[in-house]
Amino acid sequence: MLSYDNIRSDDLRNWIFSEVEFHPLALGKAEAVMSLGNGYMGLRSASEEPYIGEKRNLLVNGTFNKFDEFEVSELPNAADLTRLDIVIDGTRLSLERGTVTDYERSLNLRDAELVRSFVWEYGGKKIRFRFRRFVSLDRLHQIGLLAEITPLEGGDVSLVVRSGIDGQATNSGSQHFHEGEKRIYDKTYLELIQTTTESKVDFVLGAAHHVKINGEKTDLAPKMDIDRRRVAVSYSVKLEEGSTLAFEKLATVFTSRDREFDGDSSLDRVRQTALEELRSMHSAGYDALFEKHCAAWAKVWQQYDISLKSAHSFDVLAIRFAIYHLVIMTPAHDHRMGIGAKGLSGEGYKGHSFWDTEIFILPFYIYSNPVVARALLEYRYLGLEGARAKAKENGYSGAMYPWEAGWPSDGEVTPVWGQVDIVTGEQTKIWSGFIEQHITSDITYAVWHYYKATGDQDFMNRFGYEIIFDTARFWASRLEWNEAKGRYEINEVVGPDEYKEHVDNNAFTNYMAHFNIQLAMEYYETLREREPRLFEELNRKLSLEQAMAEWIAKAKLIYLPEPNESGIIPQDDTYLQKKVIDLSPYKAQSKVGSIFDDYNLDQVGAMQVSKQADIMMLFFLLEDRFAPEIKRANYDYYEDKTLHDSSLSMSTHSILANDFGDGELAYKLFRRATEIDLGPYMHSSDAGIHSASLGGIWECVVLGFAGVRMLGGELHLNPSLPDAWEELSFPLYWQGQRLKVELERHLLRIEADGEAEVSLTVHGREMKFTKQLQISY
Structure with a gap:
């Protein structure tokens, strides 16, 4: 059992947690956390x-x-x-x-x-x-x-x-x-x-x-x-x-x-x-x-100076716990290395890097320590060698990033076989390494996110443009023409919801591939006009002129699932036609994956049940592409069908719940996210901590409750603190300056460490300031 208030002095309050009883059959929890x-x-x-x-x-x-x-x-x-x-x-x-x-x-x-x-x-x-x-x-x-x-x-x-x-x-x-x-x-x-x-x-x-x-x-x-x-x-x-x-x-x-x-x-x-x-x-x-x-x-x-005044002291401890583990798992010393899904706290996932880094951990570093963020993206640039090899092996062009990555040149390292199938007794095949392909556009999104938030042109010239162009080349070769419907589709994939395998037109995958190609088209023109020497270098290396012709021909014909008459975007071609069952016993589970005590993966695949945020991830990353009422309708529909069996899921749903004004649910999901590792479940972390969830905790605080977003290259803040919180402050790097953001219930103060003018939007109000800003909201 863990205790969160065993302190020896006031200066260590909310800095220490303890195991207060020895459990010989529950050793893994404390070993990992x-x-x-x-x-x-x-x-x-x-x-x-x-x-x-x-x-x-x-x-x-x-x-x-x-x-x-x-x-x-x-x-x-x-x-x-x-x-x-x-x-x-x-x-x-x-x-x-x-x-x-x-x-x-x-x-x-x-x-x-x-x-x-x-x-x-x-x-x-x-x-x-x-x-x-x-x-x-x-x-x-x-x-x-x-x-x-x-x-x-x-x-x-x-x-x-x-x-x-x-x-x-x-x-x-x-x-x-x-x-x-x-x-x-x-x-x-x-x-x-x-x-x-x-x-x-x-x-x-x-x-x-x-x-x-x-x-x-x-x-x-x-x-x-x-x-x-x-x-x-x-x-x-x-x-x-x-x-x-x-x-x-x-x-x-x-x-x-x-x-x-x-x-x-x-x-x-x-x-x-x-x-x-x-x-x-x-x-x-x-x-x-x-x-x-x-x-x-x-x-x-x-x-990483986050300060929080909360009615629940556990919140303060949980944020510090997340930052502590993010620091000890991140190879800030060496850009040849990534972050494992279990950090360095256990053998789970073999030390491999997933999309967890780009989507859930990288934002922490983009806004708190951009130097480290750049190093993590340089790791992905070094990984182009393995990504190109994987694309070639699968009959595609460009760079197809591995679902699981180790040493940059190793390429795909996802195991082929996993846990037992409770119906057949055989090992379950792990299809992610073959057909969970959205990681390629996730990495491109992260490159774009970093660039827009930091303005690091040197990174783009040396690494970023090449990643964006070569991943777009992959997606163009991956598209499949549907003659009957007159459109390009992406079939036979796994989306973020890994309970749905071999699906066609996963909305997240399609939209993110489209984003990737559109971004490449935009930067093609930018580079040709502003950096002709670099453009020619990349053109010789990647055949950009030929690629651009293909992007122009295909981008406007990519199938992007639209809302139906109820405003619901289908997660894939068949999700909305699948069987609906009562999920309440599984949503109240004390351990993840309890649905597999009753069904195997094929059976779960035939139901309207999701492992984690899927459409919701789309709204989180490309939020300005969807109307508020569409996002809310889909949130209400899919939240009811999401078991949050992935540690990646609750932070995304928390952030969106806060966006929709449901502060009570947002805070509840935040607390559930904090308890994945630090909570009372004595076997939740046996294989190691959940690195993406820890990044997600920071995202809940800064991107969720403080409402920090980068939209189209512009800084937005839409603060909405939980009822339990009185004050929140944190550092925020933006365009080369370190901002100190302080929030009270209806008051925002920002102090910049540089002289450059800062432009931002707070709850829809555009404003600019130099050095200091204080407003009520």
Whole structure:
């Protein structure tokens, strides 16, 4: 069970949440939601002592590997650095034996530190344990752990602590590494080398220790041990009652894929760099390293400074939780890497990037840290190689982005087989990698969104135009002519609603493809007139003149589903003719996907039931193309049929509900979104956190309740705070300036950090200001 108000001081209020009871059958929740990271690596927060069912994950961004030819690439689970085998009077520490009191495991979001403490009573002795852990944001390759052990009652104890680097870790059984070298330097510095089996990425992991008793360093000599895929040391000591042993473990993680090794990623260079870093860490110690880490996080909270005054303090914690995880999952250090659907908090979705990044996470960075937003889009530019290969393999032109992406050049990495079919007992085929194609236009939309909000012309010249043109070339080749109806269609696809497979003319897919082609046509003319040299370069590369002729011929004939007599836009050609059933038991579910306890996917596909927002996503992204009454009619129709079985869904519906003036529903859906990971459901995050949902929480706040939108390149604000909120403030980057936006119930204040004039529209009123604006609304 999680607690949200266990604070030690007022300055940490709404910065900490805690696990207040140990559950051996529900380990995954805290492991994932309390995970640590810095964008370079993610460390799942398994406890120091081992338990059956635990997941010890250390994932380093961008190090993808294929176990064999029959599997897709995934982030390999590197050697474990966190396990400690602690033996008290000959008995291994385990909370499944003895009596445990005062248990608490907490994540301090402000300082990004994990703290676990408890009192363990066994064999007539009572001992207090306290564990601390951080993954440095100051130095991306550093991990710090500290264990404090104090016998309280029952006399002295005989204590053994065994610590090391364990390369026997796997990805749920798949071993991604060759057996590597192991060594201990000067009886102090442990080193283990791993190399991935297929991608040949070298990992160099190191660890060193300090042992102190009552604050004084000891000269205990460790027992050294090297075995298959592991290297370790153990320390033995007689610890007096009332004394405290402090055991520091300082660790380093380097790989040959790290940017600092560009030009020379030889193993010798990597291991020498790693050893120097480890020696430096060992000299500094946990406290000094942690202090620098905290200073780095203080800058993060200044950068993403959201302030909220709410009647429900959980709202404040939830927003901070979302930002914390967005920071630790994002590879801000390296544009060759994307964001996984589970971040770096678990093996779910194998570390692959989806449309989650562009639609749900990128807006946070566009408006809060455009430098990072650009890096994430450069990752997609690097992915053009794989996208072009996928298009060619499928018989199309241009760039067809993979549904799941890993290393940029890998192309499509979606697994082919998934969960069980409850009717046949066979594995269900995953069709997304074959026919869920809207991601191609989603990426183009994100490029456009970034450009319009930032004005970054350099990005467009170097990367953006090429993405837009080549994705439009794909869509033009993907269109299918229907002679009988005299129109171009897009058939046999999966839209955002993944409960409907092999559908024709999914409205979201068709409209977004049309948007993609129209955008390419617009920028074709712009580039030809303003940047003729760049135009000629891209023309030679992509045959733009030929492509433009095709776009002109086809764009006006693309079928875009229109509202019927009731104002409802059909989600696809057959959705509105499908069977309607009572969905109330499933809409009240305590776990997602409960409908599959009663039906298989084919049966669900024959019903008017949606996994997540589909038509609603269209209204969210292209909102100025649809009349308000059409959006409202469709919202009322499809919300009733949407189970929100995807974590992506509730934030979109919340934003639209707020647009329609249904503040109560908007806030309810926002709260449900915040509880996907942070809420009471103890198995919701076993495979890792839900990265898109966390981006969606920020979207609910800034794009929803504050009403921030980019419409046709113009900034709009339509604030409508929930009844529970009195004040909201947040930073907003727009056209190169950082704006500080402050909202009260009917008051808006904006302060700009630059001198340029800012144009915006607030609740339909166009206005301009320099430096400061204050209006009532």
